[in-house]
C-alpha cells in the first residue's frame with residue numbers, strides 16, 4: 618500500500634462517485650482524445666483578477682477534486698498565457714499517484730502548453746523541475762515556430778515532446794488529431810480565458826465531451842480574465858452559444874462543482 622506523502626492531497630471515494638460519469642472511459646469510442654473543459658470561476662465568471670495574475674478560487678475540497686480529475690486524464694492542457702502567469706506545476710498531487718506514494722509516474726498527466734511563438738521558458742519552469750524530480754511528466758509544447766534545439770533535446774530526454782503545427786491560431790481540430798496520433802486518449806483543458814472561450818465557441822464546442830466547473834462564492838470585479846465566449850448569430854438573429862445537459866451540481870466545501878455534457 619502507498620505510504621502517505623508530505624503535501625499530498627486526498628479526495629474521498631464518496632466525493633468521487635458523482636464525478637465519475639463525466640470522466641473519460643477506459644475504452645474510448647473515437648481516435649479524438651476525450652476533452653474535458655475544467656476551470657474554477659468566480660460568481661462574475663472570472664478566472665483571475667487580471668491577465669497575468671494567478672488567483673486562488675478553489676477551496677481545499679474542490680482543489681482536491683481538480684487533482685482527482687488530473688489523475689483520470691492522460692494530459693492537461695493550458696495556453697501560454699497561463700504557463701507564464703502561473704508557472705504551474707500541472708502535475709497530480711493526490712496521495713497514491715506516482716511521485717506521491719505511488720509507483721513511477723502512474724496517475725500523472727502530461728502537461729501540454731499551447732505556445733505558438735515559443736515564449737515560455739520551459740527549461741526553468743516548475744513543470745520541468747517536477748519532471749526532473751520524477752513528481753510529474755515532462756511537458757509537451759504545441760508551437761507554430763520550430764522549438765530551439767536544446768529545448769527539444771531536454772524535452773525528449775525526459776519523455777516530453779513538441780508538436781510543430783501550422784500557422785497561429787492553431788485549429789483545435791488539428792491539434793486534437795495530433796494529440797490522438799501521439800497516443801493521448803484524454804485531455805483536461807484547464808485554461809486560461811483565451812483557450813476556454815475558444816473551445817466554448819460554436820466552431821469548436823462539438824469537440825468538448827465534458828465540462829466540470831468549480832464555482833467559488835466570490836466576485837472578482839471588472840477587468841478580470843472572464844469566461845464569456847463570442848456571441849452566436851444565425852441569419853442576423855442572436856442565439857445562445859451553448860448549453861449543458863445531464864447536469865449535476867456537487868457541493869464541495871464552500872464551492873459548488875457543475876458537471877455536464879454539451880448539448881449537441
Ligand SMILES: NC(=O)C1=CN([C@@H]2O[C@H](COP(=O)(O)OP(=O)(O)OC[C@H]3O[C@@H](n4cnc5c(N)ncnc54)[C@H](OP(=O)(O)O)[C@@H]3O)[C@@H](O)[C@H]2O)C=CC1
Pocket residue numbers: 655656657658663664665666667668669670671672674695696697698699700702703731732733734736785786787788789807808809810811812813815842
Ligand atoms: N481559475 C482557473 O481555473 C484558471 C485560471 N487561469 C488564469 O487565466 C489567466 C490566463 O488566461 P489568458 O491570458 O487568456 O491566457 P491563456 O492561458 O488562455 O493563453 C493564451 C495564449 O495561448 C496561445 N493560444 C491559445 N490558443 C491558441 C490557438 N488556438 N492557437 C495558437 N495559440 C493559442 C496564444 O499565445 P500567443 O499570445 O503567444 O499567440 C494566446 O495568447 C491567468 O491569469 C491564469 O491565472 C488559467 C487557468 C485556469
Ligand SMILES: Nc1nc(O)c(N)c(N[C@@H]2O[C@H](COP(=O)(O)O)[C@@H](O)[C@H]2O)n1
Pocket residue numbers: 656657671672673674675679680683695699700703704705706707708807808831
Ligand atoms: N481548479 C483551480 N482552482 C483555482 O483556484 C485555480 N487558480 C486554478 N488554476 C489552474 O491550476 C493551475 C495551477 O496548478 P498547480 O497547482 O500549479 O499545479 C493554474 O495554472 C491553472 O491552470 N485551478
